[in-house]
Amino acid sequence: MKLALKEGWKYQGLTYPNPAVGCCIVSQDGEILAVEAHKKAGLPHAEVEALKSAYTKLTHDTKIKDLTSSADIHEYLKENHNNIFKNCSVYTTLEPCSHVGKTPSCADLLCAMGVKKVYVGAQDNNPEAACGNKKLKDSNIEVESGILETESKELLYPFEAWHKKSFVFFKWAQRLNGTYDDGIITSKESRKNVHDVRDKCDLLVIGGETVRVDRPTLDARMVDGKAPNVLIYSREKEFDKTIPLFGVEGRKVIISDSLDEIKNYKNIMIEGGANMFEATRDIVDRYLCYVAPKLGGSKVFQTNKQEFEILNILQEDEDIIMWLKKRG
């Protein structure tokens, strides 16, 4: 389940309107056959990705690799599984979905595969998708729920907040010693990741000073994504309109000395420095922090005291990407 969680976190923020979910499949002998995650809307759910990987590993039949639509993978697996999964256990951070939405139901697929046991992290509170556990049990599949439940709920939290009302997160990038001036800080991979996260937001909030100093574009061009609307939080209403962010087509730019506009959006990323951090401390759900393993610079992320719990650390590229939660 730890591996499933870790894999799910890689795609945190990228899966809307679906939750981030990770899934791990283990053979009867304890071999890890697959560790996969739901990567983005339109792509298969974590369970389907994992069954696909595990199928390839067990059968060496690579035809399934070319299938990308969830419906096609479902169909292929149903026709060709030959009960190879009958002694396998499935670890999924979220109760498998039971409804047929954009993709067929994962619970139905797991039933059809006749897996031995499904370990579930968090239960699904979405009434449309829920009852996956029941479906599995009705099909004589063992189900054990509540495995690493706290951690599984943390992975699910941004989606649930977004689903209920809205999810507000604060993103910042810094060097190891807390500085964020003096040129580009993070690696290209990290900046691409930011663009990917931005693409899924409907509002970016940024401070007026940052707009004047950095003259940013604030789009998602590195991933050919869409540019969210921007709220410039500023007392001063006059800005040089040649600053690139104003020139992005189809984007609305709001300049306001109030954060009230946030209420009209669902997935809101606040980007900024220490001042924005202080100004938005009470409305932020989670923090996304990019740390480049470098020293240097002079302007420091200097705030009042705040302790965090580290929800996840990702270090695939040279930088560290952390999701944090306020403590206390």
Added chain:
Amino acid sequence: MKLALKEGWKYQGLTYPNPAVGCCIVSQDGEILAVEAHKKAGLPHAEVEALKSAYTKLTHDTKIKDLTSSADIHEYLKENHNNIFKNCSVYTTLEPCSHVGKTPSCADLLCAMGVKKVYVGAQDNNPEAACGNKKLKDSNIEVESGILETESKELLYPFEAWHKKSFVFFKWAQRLNGTYDDGIITSKESRKNVHDVRDKCDLLVIGGETVRVDRPTLDARMVDGKAPNVLIYSREKEFDKTIPLFGVEGRKVIISDSLDEIKNYKNIMIEGGANMFEATRDIVDRYLCYVAPKLGGSKVFQTNKQEFEILNILQEDEDIIMWLKKRG
């Protein structure tokens, strides 16, 4: 091998006069039976710890758990293994030792267990211990060497530097935003880890200003360890001798405006802030950085530019512990 490396890094700095080594045992079916490391001198080597764990997992015979001496575990395994390891693969970050030192030879034990295959990360350059691979091959065990070799050599590096001449590392602790003033920064677990690392050092180097301001003890009391000698790097030779570090029994305190004294020691930890970082940049092999996920404080780890490669990140407790290597 990745799991073996990760486990080995947990004990980096704690295994002298032995190297840090990790070992993972995988069944015929791909199940991970054990992931273990060499924890400290006098305790079993990584391979022995891993065979012990895997034996318990496979047999449910828990008698072996009470055995702590390497010789006893060797003997018990040789008597009771019943060929249960005959289809297992062993991943070890360092070539298994072939000589009988404080503990019997790991290569001999692996031969006696009749494991199927041994994957080796780095070769052993220590002529006394080397030839493990040859011993295995002579016993008809498949050996594949050079698996994640670069990473395995990084894990081994501090030991090799120490063995050849000396290993000098710089340790600092900071909050997420680079500050290191304003009270205790890291968690109790992190501070215990520092004491554990200190216990294995023969010299601590610290700046005069830190001594005056922090009035530290610089011992290893949290782990009942020994307090290394201290070199206070300072132009000013007068210190208040009631500062606790002067009162530690059996310790030599050197006050000098030169770092030459370092040449007389083998495992040297430099503790300090940004000034010490700059003063010792050219003589430091590796960096050990503790990051508490907190904001606040005001004095920042402010240095000239330096980029690092992250060799390992450990996050078991609330803090992050990183081993870093200078880039460029």
